[in-house]
Amino acid sequence: MAAPLHPDCQAFLNFVAELGRPRFEDMAALDTRTLYAAGRKVLQPASPDVAEARDLVLPSGVAARLYRPMGSTAGEALPCLVFAHGGGWVVGDLDTHDHPARTIANLSGCAVLSVDYRLAPEHRFPAAVEDFGEAVRYAAANAVALGIDPDRLAVGGDSAGGNLAAVAALMSRDGSLPPLRFQMLIYPVTEMAQTHESYVRFTSASGLPLTDATMRWFRDHYAPESASWNDWRASPLRAASLSGTAPAFVLTVGHDPLCDEGRDYAARLEREGVRVTHVHAADMLHGVMTMSAIVKPALGYMEMAARALRDAMG
Template sequence: MPAPLHPDCLTLLEMIRAAGRQPLETMETAPARAQFAAGRLVLQPPPPDVAEVRDLRLPSGIALRLYRPLGCAAGDILPCLIFAHGGGWVFGDLATHDHLARSLANASGCAVLAVEYRLAPEHPFPAAIDDYAEAIAHAAANAPALGIDATQLAVGGDSAGGNLAAVAALMARDGALPPLRFQMLLYPVTDMAQGHDSHARFTSGLPLTAAGMRWFRDRYAPQQAHWPDWRASPLRAATLAGTAPAFVLTVGHDPLCDEGRDYAQRLEREGVPVAHLHVADLLHGALTMGAIVRPALDLIDAAGLALRRALA
């Protein structure tokens, strides 16, 4: 049995009930996106100050946002985390994860380059990973102009973004992307089959349920033939050996919990240095709910510290 939810999570669930929020699986894409974006305004604390924020675009038109942490000088060359936001490949943008990106920059002392990849269902698999990979290659090729060190690159993201980061780490190992020093996987999606026990445990009463994950998957990867592809399901890769050292966060009340734990365990078995932090009393999405779920702020600091140490 999972540990009881943290009291802040119970407060959050009561707020969701009072607001009459609809389950994802009952909604069309456009109103579901609006519901997600509105919720972030309530759930996130005010954005912390950073030294610099710069809006950029890839040659393809994909929007990027570069954050430089407090305390850095204008000419400092910094390590960089290329960050992919969560939202089931269907929701999210630079604005919904602005607080998290700023906080990770300050906690790590690294630059953070956030990527607003194309969303499904308009742009299904593998559009998101194609965009994210383009951003990583662009960061390495344009490091001097960005004020970053091309030899000190990391990838990371939450949920669907963690999926993209894990895939990018495999691509970098295989030479399809520049070398990476670190991968930060925050309650990641690792297996499109959704057959782990935690999908059966969490079927109602949470912001993300097993039915909600199926709703996301059916928009991002509607063709079942794509599910075993390691670019969709990095847990299905033949080997994880040789990928960058990892920080993996899992939370107890999450249909993705068991596949994230399996990924961390496989990394360790296959010789990849990994720190796995499991927080039994929190729920999926907590890192972007810090105004209500206060332990999330400590977890952001922990992830940032892991990044700082890896790129020191």
């Protein structure tokens, strides 16, 4: 049985119910992007100032945005978090996650390179993996121009972005991406088969914005072929070993169909010798990092993640 929801989370659910907002799985992908982007004005506070926010284009044409934290100087080589936004690989962009990216930069003292990877269903698995990997390589190869330290790189993301960050950490361990100091996994997707018990707990009847049906809808847009679910680039929990990956911060939340696979991933990291900080917020729901105007504790969890990043970067 799940712990009771935090009152702020319940207030969010009440607000959504009053709006009568349609569920993603009942909409076309393009319409969900518009709806998701519109929520930013209500769910997130104004984005904090940073020293610099620079729009970039990777060699492949993928957009990115580099944030430098308040208090940093132009010539300072900062540690850098390469960040992937959430949204089920279908929705989300640089702007929907502008507030979290700026907040993490300021709280950690690190630069943040946010990546506008290609979305499904126009670009299915492994397009997002390829784009995020390109961004990590780009950060290392262009460190001087970007004002970052190539020896202090990290990856992170929320939900689908957490999936991409976990995969990048495995790729780095195996030598196909530059070395990483840290991985920040915020309620990550780690298992495409969606067989964990939390999918049974959080069906459409739960009233949550993310349910088993919503996750199937996302997966069917991104990785519709069941054969791909065995690929660790889609399901990092299925990697033969997690040993040797970068130290991790893993946040899981109690009211979330992804809860159990995230907890399993954190437990495997620990068993296989990876230094991991696992925070489980039993009274929170999926997506709180982009709801901090309503769900006040969300900022505290961002502070925890940013502090872990700062400590890992020395």
